[in-house]
Each structure stands twice: as structure tokens, then as C-alpha cells.
Amino acid sequence: MTNNLYLDHKQRLDTVLGDADFWHAMQQCRDGEGREHCQTSLLMHQWFRDTYGIELQFSDHDMDKLKPEVVIVDEPKYLMFLLKYAQ
Numbered sequence: 001m002t003n004n005l006y007l008d009h010k011q012r013l014d015t016v017l018g019d020a021d022f023w024h025a026m027q028q029c030r031d032g033e034g035r036e037h038c039q040t041s042l043l044m045h046q047w048f049r050d051t052y053g054i055e056l057q058f059s060d061h062d063m064d065k066l067k068p069e070v071v072i073v074d075e076p077k078y079l080m081f082l083l084k085y086a087q
Contacts, residue, residue: 023068025085026054053077 029052030038037051038044041058048054053074059065072078 021087022070025081025087029081029085049073051077052081054081 026048029048030044034044034047034051037047045056045058048056053072053076055071055073057067057069057071059067
């Protein structure tokens with residue numbers, strides 16, 4: 001058994017969410033080209049929907065927290081996201 005569940009951000013996401021590849025790609029995208037567009041949760045929500053067809057779902061309890069489920073609203077845009085960021 002290991003106590004190194006949170007060695008880095010990707011491993012922490014994997015521990016919390018299970019398969020974290022999608023969320024790791026989202027983080028890379030947000031930290032890179034999305035940096036100027038994601039200053040608030042609302043702007044981030046709009047930018048991912050408009051740019052990559054990914055609709056983030058806010059938690060019912062806290063507007064700054066996201067649900068682990070997303071809705072793909074534009075498959076061609078989402079495909080571009082996968083081609084750029086999926087590993």
C-alpha cells in the first residue's frame with residue numbers, strides 16, 4: 001500500500017474522480033489557451049462551451065464547484081479538444 005496518492009495534480013484527480021485523463025486535459029487547456037478566458041467560473045463555463053462544445057455542470061451546493069459529469073453540446077468542437085489535449 002502506498003501513501004503517495006497525491007504526488008501530483010493528475011494523481012490527485014485520479015484518486016478523487018477515477019479516470020482523470022479528461023480532467024487533466026481540461027486543466028491543461030484552461031492553464032494554456034484558456035487562461036485569459038477563464039478568470040471566473042462563469043467565463044470558464046461559457047468559454048469551454050463556445051470553444052470546445054463542453055458544457056460544465058455546476059454543483060447544486062456551490063457555484064464554484066463543478067460536477068464530475070459534463071455535457072457535450074457540439075461534437076466537432078469537442079473532437080478538436082480531444083485532438084489537442086487528449087494524451
